[in-house]
Amino acid sequence: MNKFNLIIVSLIILAITGCANTLVTKEQEFPQMYNEKPRSLLIMPPINISTAADAKDYYATTVEMPIAFQGYYTFPYEMTSEILKQEGIHDSELVYDMPLDKFHEYFGADAVLFTKIVKWDTSYLVLASNLTVSIDAEIKSTKTSKTLWKYNGTVVIDLTGNNGGGGMVGLIAGVVATAINTAAADYTTYARQANGRFIGTVPVGPYHPLYLKDQLVKIQQQPQQ
Amino acid sequence: MQIKILLTVCFTLVFSGCATKKPMYDYDEYSETFYAMKRETSNETQAEFKNTLETIIAKSEKQSMRVPPGVYANLGYFYLKANDENKAISYFELEKSTYPEAIHFMDRLINKVKTEL
Numbered sequence: 216m217n218k219f220n221l222i223i224v225s226l227i228i229l230a231i232t233g234c235a236n237t238l239v240t241k242e243q244e245f246p247q248m249y250n251e252k253p254r255s256l257l258i259m260p261p262i263n264i265s266t267a268a269d270a271k272d273y274y275a276t277t278v279e280m281p282i283a284f285q286g287y288y289t290f291p292y293e294m295t296s297e298i299l300k301q302e303g304i305h306d307s308e309l310v311y312d313m314p315l316d317k318f319h320e321y322f323g324a325d326a327v328l329f330t331k332i333v334k335w336d337t338s339y340l341v342l343a344s345n346l347t348v349s350i351d352a353e354i355k356s357t358k359t360s361k362t363l364w365k366y367n368g369t370v371v372i373d374l375t376g377n378n379g380g381g382g383m384v385g386l387i388a389g390v391v392a393t394a395i396n397t398a399a400a401d402y403t404t405y406a407r408q409a410n411g412r413f414i415g416t417v418p419v420g421p422y423h424p425l426y427l428k429d430q431l432v433k434i435q436q437q438p439q440q
Numbered sequence: 441m442q443i444k445i446l447l448t449v450c451f452t453l454v455f456s457g458c459a460t461k462k463p464m465y466d467y468d469e470y471s472e473t474f475y476a477m478k479r480e481t482s483n484e485t486q487a488e489f490k491n492t493l494e495t496i497i498a499k500s501e502k503q504s505m506r507v508p509p510g511v512y513a514n515l516g517y518f519y520l521k522a523n524d525e526n527k528a529i530s531y532f533e534l535e536k537s538t539y540p541e542a543i544h545f546m547d548r549l550i551n552k553v554k555t556e557l
Contacts, residue, residue: 255541276474280467283509288541291510293474293489294517323544403475422464422506 241418242430247363248418249430251356253325255288256420257318259307260296265335270402274332274350277406281414282328286423290322319357326363329353333367335402337374346372348405352413366437368412370405465508468496490518509539513546525553 242249258278263271275292283289302321304310307329318324334349349369356363416434419425473492477485493515500507516531532546 272478273475276471276478279510280471280508284464286464288509288539290542290545291514291517294510294514321545321548323541325541403471422509 237436238433239436240431241416241434244416244434244436245364245418247356247361248354249427251325251358251363252421252427253287253354253356253363254421255290255323255325256282256328256354257290257295257322257324257326257357258282258292258328259310259330260299260305262306262308262311262329262331263335265332267332267335267402270332270335273403274330274335274406277403277410278328278330281407281410282417283422285414285417286420286426288420288422290324295322313360315355315357315360324357326354326356329355334369335406343373343375346374346402346405348402348409350406350409350413352410354417364417366413366416368409368414370408370412372405464506466496466499466503466505467508468492468499470496470508486518490515493518507534507538509542510535512538513542516549520549520553525557529553 258275261271261274261278263274275296279289279292299305311329315327318327329352331351331353332349333351334347337344337346347369349367351367352365353362354364355361419429469492473485473489477489479485493511496511497507497515499505512531512535516528516535519525519531520528529550532550535542536546
């Protein structure tokens with residue numbers, strides 16, 4: 216038994232737990248998070264570039280909890296989004312490229328979380344329909360206005376389920392099932408799954424037991440856009 | 441040597457995120473009632489969301505857990521909108537004492553409420 220074997224064992228476990236692509240440590244990927252150590256995050260109203268107009272309000276209800284569980288102080292979203300509106304910020308896109316120090320001044324926020332709903336729609340194919348929810352998320356410093364962390368979470372769900380086949384009857388049944396499933400689809404469930412794809416890559420915050428101890432945790436590297 | 445392998449296995453499992461621990465917070469029906477309020481804003485859905493905030497506080501205290509961030513503040517905001525300034529301020533103070541990160545924002549609100557009284 217030597218070091219080589221240990222490495223093999225580690226690799227096998229990592230592969231089994233589903234992180235087969237390019238792996239990097241959190242510290243390698245997001246060093247600025249460990250330098251700045253933000254304690255509080257102001258969640259901005261989502262930027263919505265999807266085709267679903269109502270996605271913004273619905274998606275917004277799914278962001279606070281996972282960020283809090285990741286160990287950060289999250290400002291009460293319902294309240295802060297109303298205040299931002301009163302201050303004339305209806306659209307986060309307007310402030311995305313601006314200096315963010317005013318959010319520190321007003322709220323005392325160390326950093327700001329932007330989310331962008333890239334896709335939130337159902338694509339109808341002849342015999343199937345897919346639901347895609349895709350979210351770009353980004354944490355920016357209110358000190359430097361620079362990006363501290365950035366990741367994407369996407370889920371694609373086959374809404375037709377097991378399309379039982381069986382000629383014309385099967386076809387019609389499939390179409391009916393699609394219509395029913397689509398109407399009943401609670402997209403926030405899938406939004407939470409999409410959030411789950413990126414949330415674990417955020418270096419944990421001060422209320423998490425692993426605070427400043429997760430530098431070597433491996434995450435999947437994302438292609439830079 | 442076997443211990444070393446075992447350690448490696450444990451270490452890798454922990455860091456690949458499969459450890460089950462006691463959850464940090466009890467959010468009760470937070471996301472459900474928040475979503476219902478966003479889907480249809482009415483007195484009823486708002487009251488349900490407010491009830492949930494109160495339940496979260498009661499449940500967290502019962503389990504000696506920290507009340508999740510923003511819950512006291514949000515409840516205070518409901519009281520503020522109902523013109524119950526004193527109750528609002530008392531909840532903003534609770535948010536401050538639970539989370540020092542909130543002091544700046546809460547003080548701003550408390551000062552604003554007091555100057556308007």
